[in-house]
Each structure stands twice: as C-alpha cells, then as structure tokens.
Amino acid sequence: MRILHLSDTHVERGDAPARPGTDATGSLRLMLAELRHQRDVDAIVVTGDVADDGSVEAYSTVRELVGDFGRAMGAPVFYTTGNHDERTAFAKVLGSGHPEAEAEFPGAELAAVSTVGGRRLVTLDSLVPGKVWGRLGDAQLDWLKGVLSTPAEHGTVLAFHHPPISLGISSTQRVFGLRDADALAAAIRGSDVRVVLTGHFHAQLCGFLASVPVWVTPGVVNRIDLTTAPGTERAVRGASASLVELGGATGPLFHTFHARDPRAHETVYELDEERTRQVVERHG
Numbered sequence: 001m002r003i004l005h006l007s008d009t010h011v012e013r014g015d016a017p018a019r020p021g022t023d024a025t026g027s028l029r030l031m032l033a034e035l036r037h038q039r040d041v042d043a044i045v046v047t048g049d050v051a052d053d054g055s056v057e058a059y060s061t062v063r064e065l066v067g068d069f070g071r072a073m074g075a076p077v078f079y080t081t082g083n084h085d086e087r088t089a090f091a092k093v094l095g096s097g098h099p100e101a102e103a104e105f106p107g108a109e110l111a112a113v114s115t116v117g118g119r120r121l122v123t124l125d126s127l128v129p130g131k132v133w134g135r136l137g138d139a140q141l142d143w144l145k146g147v148l149s150t151p152a153e154h155g156t157v158l159a160f161h162h163p164p165i166s167l168g169i170s171s172t173q174r175v176f177g178l179r180d181a182d183a184l185a186a187a188i189r190g191s192d193v194r195v196v197l198t199g200h201f202h203a204q205l206c207g208f209l210a211s212v213p214v215w216v217t218p219g220v221v222n223r224i225d226l227t228t229a230p231g232t233e234r235a236v237r238g239a240s241a242s243l244v245e246l247g248g249a250t251g252p253l254f255h256t257f258h259a260r261d262p263r264a265h266e267t268v269y270e271l272d273e274e275r276t277r278q279v280v281e282r283h284g
Helices: 024-034 056-073 087-094 137-148 171-176 181-188 273-283
Strands: 002-006 043-047 077-080 112-116 119-123 156-159 193-198 205-209 212-216 223-225 233-236 240-245 253-258 267-271
Touching (some): 024 056, 043 193, 119 137, 137 156
Parallel strands (some): 043 077, 156 193
Antiparallel strands (some): 002 240, 112 119, 205 212, 223 233, 240 253
C-alpha cells in the first residue's frame, strides 16, 4: 500500500489576510503539482490543520484541490482534524473525513474507519478546542480498542494530528503533542496497527509507540527549522509531504518530498528564547 501523506495545509478563506511570508493555498498547489508524477497511490491522507481559520470556504478550497488531485491519481482522500480546525465547518464540507464512512461520534469527535485494499484506515480526532496540544480521550480510545479487537486483512493504519512522540531539542514539541500518548500506547499494543501517521510539528520525525512506527510528516504551509539555538523556534518557507509504503520485507518505508520553491528556506517567523517561553507558558 502506498499512501501520500500531507498535513498542516492551513488554508484560509479568500478574503483573509495572509500570514506574513506564507501563501497557504499557493503552497498546497505547488506541493500537489510536484506530486503529480507519483504512481500506484492507494490513498491520500491529510492529518489535520486543514484550515487555518476554520472557515467553510477554506475547507471547500482544500476539498477541491486535493479532491481533484486524488481523482487524477485514482486514490481516495482521508482527512483528520487538527488544533486549528473547527469541527462543525470541517464536518459540513468533509463529513467524517472519509469518502464514504460515517463519523462514529456524530456531533463530537470525528473518528471513522474505512478499508482500502484490505488495509483498515482509522482516523481519530485529537482536537481540543482552544488548545494547541491534543488529546484523544476515553471514548475514542475505547472505541479504537473495539475496532482493533478484530484484525484487518492486511493490518491497520492509524492517522490523527498530534504526535505521541517528540524531540527533546524542541521546546514546543515537548508540550504541544498528544497528552494521552500512554493511553494510546496501551490501546494499540499487540494489535495489528502497522503505522501511526501524524503531523502538527511541521517537521519530519520517526519514532515508535508500543513498538509501532510513528511518522510525523512536515507541513505543507511551512516547516520548522530545528537548527536554531536551544529554546528558540524558527519557521521557514518550503512545502513538504511524504510517501508511506507498507508491506514487503522492509516496510514501512517513509520518504519526504520537498517542493521546488524558489523562496524555500526564507524565514517566516523567528522566536527568541523569551518569546518561545511565553508561547509555551500561554498555550502549554
């Protein structure tokens, strides 16, 4: 199974003022154009922060752009919520986030399950309204345990926004990830989950949770540059996405694509140590 994994598109409605140094819709168009030569893609997964402003117009833009791309690839598209998303608007445009499956918790968390080529794809909702960090909660985790109690033909792919792993060198990663990672680990330990796909950090990262590979794909709108001094943070231009290949003797395999942006690596924002500390204290 080959999955194109995108995250953090952060698209806004057309009349919204653009963030300095960014063009979210332009970055998404550029990334999709760069990916047009990929073949044998079975699914496209977008792991949250689909819209930056939570507007219906922004979700409609992403649905049109990524939907057209998916149809050209012959691949279904799946979406999850992120901390910038707004559930009501998301559901109005994207439904459960799956092309056909209904949400398991109507009016609440947008969790759903589908099957693609014998592999089960489960999306969870780690959005906590008003917070940067994420949580899945008991209801979703109990439901997930029930789903996983029956193995799928070719295993399960789990996708949501907030990573259950982090790098110690990033001050924001340490506090803005998934708060109930231990509970998730207990839910998937010994199951048929083959990979966990997440976003949120705007940086590529691979680790393990309960012996299951966890992949964090970098953002489409920009990426975080982790070469900065400890306690600081810098975001730079440069759209990225990933290819995840499951199956075979060496899978899962992960590859990151970087769009050929002539302004790549330009600074979008830079926070010194004091400003980073304030952000962490305010949101963490």
